[in-house]
Amino acid sequence: MFKLTVFYEGFDGTLSSSxxxxxxxxxxxxxxIIRHYKTGGRIVxxxxxxxxxGV
Numbered sequence: 801m802f803k804l805t806v807f808y809e810g811f812d813g814t815l816s817s818s819x820x821x822x823x824x825x826x827x828x829x830x831x832x833i834i835r836h837y838k839t840g841g842r843i844v845x846x847x848x849x850x851x852x853x854g855v
Contacts, residue, residue, distance in 0.1 A: 801821055801822065801823055801824055801848075801849040802821070802822055802824055802830065802846050802847060802848050802849055803819060803820070803821055803846065803847045803848075803849055804819070804820045804821075804822060804833065804834070804837065804844060804845070804846050805817060805818070805819050805844070805845045805846075805847075806818050806819075806820070806837050806842050806843070806844055807842060807843040807844075807845075808840070808841075808842040808843075809841075821849065824848075830846070834846065
């Protein structure tokens, strides 16, 4: 699993963010998810969940 954090500019001009947890189903699917969320000038950061949990 990995955590995806998306930063974007809200309608009022403030910086906002959302976090999502996705299962890791292969590198190609991860690239497609990142490509989808990067549209519109959003910044996308990914982190493996196992590293966040210290596993």
